[in-house]
Amino acid sequence: MKLETLAIHAGTKITDSHRPAVQPITLATTFEHHEDSVIYSRAANPNRNALENVLAKLEHGKVAAAFSSGNAAGMSVFQALAPGSHIIAPDDMYHGLRNQLLEIFRGILHVDFVDMTDPENIKKALKENTKLVWIETPSNPLLKISDIRAISKIAKENDSIVVCDNTFATPVFQNPLLMGAGIVMHSTTKYLGGHSDILGGALIGKEKNGFWDKIRNVQISGGAVPSPFDCYMLTRSIKTLPYRMKGHAEHAGIIATYLDNHPNVEKVYYPGLKNHLGHQIASNQMTGFGGMLSFLVKGNADRADEVISKLQFFTNATSLGGVESLIERRAASEGPETKTPQNLIRVSVGLEHLDDLLDDLDNALH
Numbered sequence: 016m017k018l019e020t021l022a023i024h025a026g027t028k029i030t031d032s033h034r035p036a037v038q039p040i041t042l043a044t045t046f047e048h049h050e051d052s053v054i055y056s057r058a059a060n061p062n063r064n065a066l067e068n069v070l071a072k073l074e075h076g077k078v079a080a081a082f083s084s085g086n087a088a089g090m091s092v093f094q095a096l097a098p099g100s101h102i103i104a105p106d107d108m109y110h111g112l113r114n115q116l117l118e119i120f121r122g123i124l125h126v127d128f129v130d131m132t133d134p135e136n137i138k139k140a141l142k143e144n145t146k147l148v149w150i151e152t153p154s155n156p157l158l159k160i161s162d163i164r165a166i167s168k169i170a171k172e173n174d175s176i177v178v179c180d181n182t183f184a185t186p187v188f189q190n191p192l193l194m195g196a197g198i199v200m201h202s203t204t205k206y207l208g209g210h211s212d213i214l215g216g217a218l219i220g221k222e223k224n225g226f227w228d229k230i231r232n233v234q235i236s237g238g239a240v241p242s243p244f245d246c247y248m249l250t251r252s253i254k255t256l257p258y259r260m261k262g263h264a265e266h267a268g269i270i271a272t273y274l275d276n277h278p279n280v281e282k283v284y285y286p287g288l289k290n291h292l293g294h295q296i297a298s299n300q301m302t303g304f305g306g307m308l309s310f311l312v313k314g315n316a317d318r319a320d321e322v323i324s325k326l327q328f329f330t331n332a333t334s335l336g337g338v339e340s341l342i343e344r345r346a347a348s349e350g351p352e353t354k355t356p357q358n359l360i361r362v363s364v365g366l367e368h369l370d371d372l373l374d375d376l377d378n379a380l381h
């Protein structure tokens with residue numbers, strides 16, 4: 016089955032005798048004991064099982080675990096590591112997960128943040144007890160590209176697990192498990208949900224091994240699991256994911272080129288642009304460049320805020336991946352410690368008509 020077909024059919028498992036065309040929402044927390052049955056909804060639920068099935072299929076994995084947020088999914092990986100383990104993580108990492116490593120796991124896990132655009136930096140940072148190499152590509156918010164194949168090869172020689180945060184690319188454009196990663200992570204709040212109305216996360220494993228069993232244990236005993244309703248909503252959203260991603264990427268590519276040629280824009284970060292540092296690697300490992308881009312507006316933070324305030328169709332809000340365009344001055348969301356440039360504007364390009372989006376930007380950047 017091709018991706019579009021899997022997205023529509025792999026999340027449906029009908030057991031109801033009325034044979035509804037879509038899977039009903041099962042709210043029960045407990046189920047009568049019988050062979051192969053779901054027992055208790057913290058451990059499993061029919062809607063979650065269906066969601067995990069479609070997630071595993073889309074990412075070419077054997078197993079998947081759905082969580083109540085992307086951060087809960089990421090945290091489960093860290094919790095599954097033995098105390099004292101060393102982690103190599105990217106210097107441009109989703110700030111919420113970076114903060115977990117720095118604050119919640121301080122003294123428990125040891126982390127080095129490196130620039131992963133050069134795989135040599137990972138080689139240099141590897142230690143005997145490096146258990147995990149965390150990749151995020153394209154990264155948030157600088158759209159840095161890391162070479163998944165090269166990094167996985169280096170990590171494998173050291174017996175380190177590779178986890179790739181695939182939130183920006185989605186399984187439509189990038190399949191890290193086919194390039195050597197052991198686990199893929201998603202904030203399903205973003206493109207997989209796609210309508211800015213579901214909070215969720217997921218891990219997908221290439222195989223069911225000892226480390227996966229630990230993750231499943233963290234998921235089930237910790238209980239940071241999505242509700243049946245959220246699982247239903249997400250399974251529904253995933254059906255249109257391949258078509259939404261095509262639209263997002265097409266719009267983002269055209270807007271990136273437009274911004275790149277604009278006299279009031281200093282720099283554009285979009286992996287689809289030939290002048291992007293990671294363009295070559297992105298072309299080798301992605302089948303599309305996604306719907307996220309960032310740019311530096313000429314001027315300071317106030318000028319960036321002014322541009323944002325003039326926009327009509329881009330809502331000034333954090334998060335990304337919805338059908339509605341969102342924009343934000345990223346440093347303001349990341350707090351005072353951030354290294355993100357103060358005049359950096361991050362855009363989640365939506366599915367409104369391209370002409371309306373371009374006109375809007377033209378007005379605001381004047």
Ligand SMILES: *Cc1c(COP(=O)(O)O)cnc(C)c1O
Pocket residue numbers: 084085086087109111112151155180182183201202203204205214215216
């Ligand atoms: C949003 C996001 C997360 C965290 O996900 P939540 O669903 O907000 O908990 C992790 N990684 C990336 C790249 C994200 O964009």
